[in-house]
Amino acid sequence: MKLPEPCHQIGIVGCGLIGTSWAALFVASGRNVFAWDPSPQAREGASGRVASLLAQLQTLALFPMKKPGNFAVSEDLSSVVQQAFFIQESAPEQIAIKHQLYRDIERVATPYTIIASSTSSFCWPELFSEALHPERCITAHPFNPPHLIPLVEIYGPSAEVVRNASDVYRSMGRIPVNLKKPAIGHIANRLASALWREAVNMVAEDIAGVEDIDAALVHGPGLRWSTVGAHMAYHLGGGPGGIEHYLKHLGPSQERRWSDLGNPRLTPEVCKLIVAGVTREADGRSIAALEEERDGNLIAILKSRQLSHHGQNQP
């Protein structure tokens, strides 16, 4: 199936959870999307999933003036790539698969087409060091669930390409954030890993239960971090003297607290405690039910952001 208008067309490579989320966002923002996946099953399921995510996005009214674009799926990667000015790759996290895809993509794409990888686990050099046109290649990592969480973490060697890609993401209501150099886990998953390490430590040390730690996060720092960043929170915690006062007077006590944090291992015993705790917390709700709750709550928060004067944390 071919799309009617090739202009402003987006190529989606990989129609899993991440790829279809990207597709829904691009379609919602008025772009025509042409998608590819090697699996017939994935291709068959893609349109239905894009349509249902699109319905969720429309309740958010991110793009009130935009007529949604078209969405089509193909089994021919070349035709998807040839007509795209921007390609979002969300293939499985296997380096050989990704390298082969980039070779196939570069063979038919124009040298100006931006190739963005959704990779969570690889850094730019591992993916693109041997690309024909490395300057047009970027890592652009979304955060789950990608159609609702605005963050996109970007690294690429060409400032111009990063700027152009950022404009594309911003036009979909995304918040692009730049890495100055590649890093394992980019920014957000480094923060998430650091926090979870201590969450696991508190379970291992029997300081608190899994469900109490999660509740403390959701009703405490998580709530605050949804509007104030970590550095800025200490600026506000420093009183009238702000971050300078904080660092001078409370920096040493932070360093002492850092030295008290744990360095747990995911031993079978610790894993057992985590599984038991998450099972208590889920309280019989299925993964699908929990995801639906999460998405409903995220949509409510995103709507509240639209109502309150937000945007001050955008870089």
Added chain:
Amino acid sequence: MKLPEPCHQIGIVGCGLIGTSWAALFVASGRNVFAWDPSPQAREGASGRVASLLAQLQTLALFPMKKPGNFAVSEDLSSVVQQAFFIQESAPEQIAIKHQLYRDIERVATPYTIIASSTSSFCWPELFSEALHPERCITAHPFNPPHLIPLVEIYGPSAEVVRNASDVYRSMGRIPVNLKKPAIGHIANRLASALWREAVNMVAEDIAGVEDIDAALVHGPGLRWSTVGAHMAYHLGGGPGGIEHYLKHLGPSQERRWSDLGNPRLTPEVCKLIVAGVTREADGRSIAALEEERDGNLIAILKSRQLSHHGQNQP
């Protein structure tokens, strides 16, 4: 000034930012509050601050059926303590001051009065090991800004006292969370410290700028943690197999990511980078303006929680 009705009366010890926030919450929930502070300035400013926080709370309509209680300030600690069934202590974080206060409080309080400390930096044994009635003493740490963030982290040796105190906090719309044993930083500040350590590391290692790290948090994991806890997020990240699948298949990659996280020091050079970054992020806005934005955004999010089906993360 004496309060008309001594029943259901709350004693507030310390009228700083934390003490007056507690006072506003108790008053909003219909309690009569009698407050003490040794400083005439603090006593004079207390009523005005409680009134303005109360106005913020009323926009939240947490207690639509409650007539606000009365608020009065005294320079006589004994009269404040004698009439209270529940005392919230929010004195400066100096151990000698707190010990002296507990001696003064226990001299006049009934043996059944609960004494709760808002301490952020001390653990229960440091504060209460030498109390006359240690079983009635608890640490009950709120999270800044305490009148808006629902979390209260509680530890005490008596399960009954912890249960009774939790009921009091719940009746004010708070979310009490229990520590199984005392820990430096309780739960929330351990999580916050662990996350900030990596945020500081990324600044020190020049991976990203302060304002980009904060934006990544606010528009990524922070947003998600305002509705899904850290453990639960990996349950949902594990697909249909949930947390068990996640731990089995992605546990090793988490451990690798943990080993890549940094262990920075707050050297003068690093502090300089943080101050410069926060200054860029504040972009000329005063602390007061930033706090007003934060509070407005928090109120909007809390309202969205009231509208969406929430409560599933309450322990």
